[in-house]
Structures are given as structure tokens and as C-alpha cells.
Amino acid sequence: MTGGALPGLRVLDLSRVLAGPLCAQMLADHGAEVVKVEAPSGDETRRWGPPFVDEAETTSAYYQGLNRNKANVVLDLRLEKDRETLYAMIARADVVVENFKAGTMRRWGLEYESRLAGDFPRLVYCRISGYGVDGPMGGRPGYDAVLQAYGGLMSVNGEPDGDPLRVGVPIVDITAAHQAFAGVLLALMERATSGRGQLVDITLSDAVVSLLHPHSAAYLASGAIPVRTGAAHPTVAPYQVFRCEGEQLLFVAAASDAQFAGLVDVLGHPHVAGDPRFARNRDRVVNRTALLELIEPLFLLRDADELGAALLARGVPAGPVNDVGAALSAAQVRHRQMVVADGAYRGVGVPIKLSRSGARPARAPAALGADTARILAEHGFDLG
Structure with a gap:
């Protein structure tokens, strides 16, 4: 293990809140040398608590989850001298990540x-915005929940007879972060051939429109508006949560005819697989109500853990509906090192596992301005 696939890559993180900081953290996790630049007041997510990770309440858990493995510099970019400093830092960077309001730079x-x-013709410049800088919505600010609504995601999330619901995590921001990460790596790969950077x-x-499958594909093919x-x-049916004995919840994904046959066999009613109403997936989707009336009572007679294990043994995907605590404590999650630590710091691990390169060990997020003197001295600025 070398501590990452990106050693020597110099990244300047000018972003705040979520998508940009997460993209930069991912680059840092894989070995890039990332410097986060914050205003004197700090990234506003430092105050997005409780919970906070310090007694002075200067660093929230929210901020901590997005900014590990970075050096930290404070610049007041309202001041010309600090903008000159930033320009000198950009001159030495391979990658800049920013999400300022359109027109700020x-x-x-x-x-x-x-x-x-x-x-700086070799610079890879990643700009993350709500709607882009041009077009009918160009330049408007974007927030995750607003984009979930605007982009159609909320319309397909929730119960059929309920209101549209926001997905319980900032999925649009997180998706944009992963797309920015991929875009930066694509631009760096292209630069290795052309010698030139480009805008990402x-x-x-x-990002939100890219998340709409299969609803987007269904609409584009049929013109029918998808429903919750x-x-x-x-x-696909059955592919949903079922209530088991004692109100335990189990998710079952019988996505093929063979899996459906295995499901009803484990439930003790193998003949259901031969019912022409349920023979193929399209039949089960059309007759979903009749199918659920038949099998839902069978789940109520079974322990969720026992039933889940039996289904997995038959090749039927199934799993408990864990809360966040149970998920982060699960044996397989810990085995995959998806919880990492550095002293008191604990964070979600690196999901991209590389067999030779590995990832950089987790280092807790730096305090606001902790590296200002060192970084500026390295860039030739005399702070005396």
C-alpha cells in the first residue's frame, strides 16, 4: 500500500458546504495534497450543529464528515492582497475545486x-454550481432539497397516497461530488496525453436528472408520468419492505423468476410460482395487489433474521432495514473498513478500494487556519 493513487497531485479546495468539499476529500483520501481555503468566518457548515465535536462548538460533525486529510488556510478574498496570494497558490496547483456563486471569480x-x-494551461478547474452559469436558470443558487424538487426526484419518492418526500440524505450534492471526482480524474487522464487542463x-x-433511472427511461419511452x-x-415485484413477526422489517428483492420461486418456497407455498398470475415479472407487476394479499400474511409469521438468512441461502436477496447506528456497527461494514478513526475523530471510510495503491490513513479535519503560516511560507510569502 502506497497511501493513495494520487501522490504529488496538488489540489486547491475553494469550496464550501458539501459537493465541493466531499470531492476534494475523496481526492485527499486517495493521496492528493489538498489545501482547503476558508474565509475568516469559516465554511458555514462548521456551525451546522448540533452535534459538535468540540466544546467551543466551532466544528460540527457535518463539517468533520467532509474535510479530513486537508491542510487548512484562511484567506479573506475580499482583500486584494489575499486574492494575490490565492493567485500564487493556483499557480502551483494541478486542480482547483470551487463552488462560488456565479460571477464571483x-x-x-x-x-x-x-x-x-x-x-495556467495545465490547470484542471472544477466548477460546481446549482444550474450552471448560463441558460434560463444559469447563475441561480442551488440547494440539495430544492434540486430534489426541481429535478423530479421528490415526485417519485414517498408513499403513493402521500406527499412527495425529500430523500433522507443530500443525495444530489453527494452525486455531484462523485461526478466532480470522476470529472477531475478524466481531465487529469486527458491532460497526460494533451498536456492541457480543462474546465470540469x-x-x-x-446530477439530479442523472439519478432518475428507471423513471426517466420509462417516461422517455412511454410518455407516462411515473408515480410514487x-x-x-x-x-419489479416483489421488491419492497415486508413486515415480519414482532413488527420487524425485512427488505426482499425477488428480481427474477428463479428468485421468486425461491421466495415462495421458503415461505412454504411453492405452488404460487406456478400461478399464471405470477409466472413472470410482468405478470407479478400487473397483479401486484393480488400477490401482496397472498404473501404479506406469510411474512408476519416469520422472524425477520431467520427468514432473511433462509432467503439468502436460497439466493434471494434480502436484508434487515437497519437504522444508521446498526448500519455503521454491522460486522460487514466494519470488515470493509467503512468506519475509520484518528484519535477522537471517526468518519465514514473510503468506498473505492484499490488493491495496490490503497488509501491514505484518515487524518482528522484541521482547525480553521491551522496551516496558513506554513502553506503561505511555502509559497514565498513573508508573514513577519
């Missing part, structure tokens, strides 16, 4: 298209 004389691309243009609106189906799959 131009106002500071640091816009990629009009200045930085010409001054990521928007939350693009709760925990059930819109085009």
Missing part, C-alpha cells in the same frame, strides 16, 4: 475562462 479577476485558463463543469441540476410506489420497485 470573475469579479475577483480570477475567472477560469478569461484568465486562469490562459495563465458540474451542476446539481445535471413507496418502498416498492416500479417495475
Whole structure:
């Protein structure tokens, strides 16, 4: 293990809140040298608590989950001298990640298209915005929940007879972060051939639309507006949560005819697989109500853990509906090192496992401005 696949890559993280910081953290996890630049007041997510991880309440758990393995520098970019410092830092960077409001970098004389691309032709510049910088919505601010609504995601999330629901995690921001991470790596790969950097243009609106499968495919093929189906799959049955003995919840995904046959066999009613109403998946989807009336009572007679184990043994995907604590404590999650620690710091591990390169050991997020003097001295600035 070398501690990451990106040693020597220099990344300047000018972003705040979620998508940009998470993208930069992912680059840092894989060995990049990441410097996060914050305003004197700090990234606003430092105050997004409780819970906080310090008695002074200067660092929230929210912030801590997105900013490990980074050096931290404070610059007041309202000041010309600090913008000159930033320019010098960009000159030494391979990658810049930013999510300022549209027009901010131009106002500071640091816009990629009009200045930085010409001054630093090898620079990979990742810009993350709500809707992009042009078009009918260009330049408007974007927040995860608003984009879940705008992009159609809320319309397909929730119970059929209930209101549209926000997904319980900031899935649009997280998706945009992963797309930014991939975009940066693609641009770096292309740079290795061309010798030139480029703009990586990521928007939350693009990210949410990219999440709509299979509803988007169904709409584009049929013109029918998808509807909410709760925990059930819109085009596969049975593929949903079932209540077991003692109100335990079990998710079962019988996505093939063979899996369905295994399911009803484990439930003690193998003949159901031969019922013409349920012979194929399309039949089970069309006759979903009749199917559930038949099998839901059978689940209520079984212990969820016992039934789940029996289904897995028959090749039928099934698993408990864990809360967050149970998920982060699960034996397989810990075995996969998806919880990491550095002293008092604990965070979610690195999901991309590379057999030779590994990942950098977790280092707790730095205090605001902890590395300002060192980093600026390395760039030739005299702070005396």
C-alpha cells in the first residue's frame, strides 16, 4: 500500500458546504495534497450543529464528515492582497475545486475562462454550481432539497397516497461530488496525453436528472408520468419492505423468476410460482395487489433474521432495514473498513478500494487556519 493513487497531485479546495468539499476529500483520501481555503468566518457548515465535536462548538460533525486529510488556510478574498496570494497558490496547483456563486471569480479577476485558463494551461478547474452559469436558470443558487424538487426526484419518492418526500440524505450534492471526482480524474487522464487542463463543469441540476433511472427511461419511452410506489420497485415485484413477526422489517428483492420461486418456497407455498398470475415479472407487476394479499400474511409469521438468512441461502436477496447506528456497527461494514478513526475523530471510510495503491490513513479535519503560516511560507510569502 502506497497511501493513495494520487501522490504529488496538488489540489486547491475553494469550496464550501458539501459537493465541493466531499470531492476534494475523496481526492485527499486517495493521496492528493489538498489545501482547503476558508474565509475568516469559516465554511458555514462548521456551525451546522448540533452535534459538535468540540466544546467551543466551532466544528460540527457535518463539517468533520467532509474535510479530513486537508491542510487548512484562511484567506479573506475580499482583500486584494489575499486574492494575490490565492493567485500564487493556483499557480502551483494541478486542480482547483470551487463552488462560488456565479460571477464571483470573475469579479475577483480570477475567472477560469478569461484568465486562469490562459495563465495556467495545465490547470484542471472544477466548477460546481446549482444550474450552471448560463441558460434560463444559469447563475441561480442551488440547494440539495430544492434540486430534489426541481429535478423530479421528490415526485417519485414517498408513499403513493402521500406527499412527495425529500430523500433522507443530500443525495444530489453527494452525486455531484462523485461526478466532480470522476470529472477531475478524466481531465487529469486527458491532460497526460494533451498536456492541457480543462474546465470540469458540474451542476446539481445535471446530477439530479442523472439519478432518475428507471423513471426517466420509462417516461422517455412511454410518455407516462411515473408515480410514487413507496418502498416498492416500479417495475419489479416483489421488491419492497415486508413486515415480519414482532413488527420487524425485512427488505426482499425477488428480481427474477428463479428468485421468486425461491421466495415462495421458503415461505412454504411453492405452488404460487406456478400461478399464471405470477409466472413472470410482468405478470407479478400487473397483479401486484393480488400477490401482496397472498404473501404479506406469510411474512408476519416469520422472524425477520431467520427468514432473511433462509432467503439468502436460497439466493434471494434480502436484508434487515437497519437504522444508521446498526448500519455503521454491522460486522460487514466494519470488515470493509467503512468506519475509520484518528484519535477522537471517526468518519465514514473510503468506498473505492484499490488493491495496490490503497488509501491514505484518515487524518482528522484541521482547525480553521491551522496551516496558513506554513502553506503561505511555502509559497514565498513573508508573514513577519
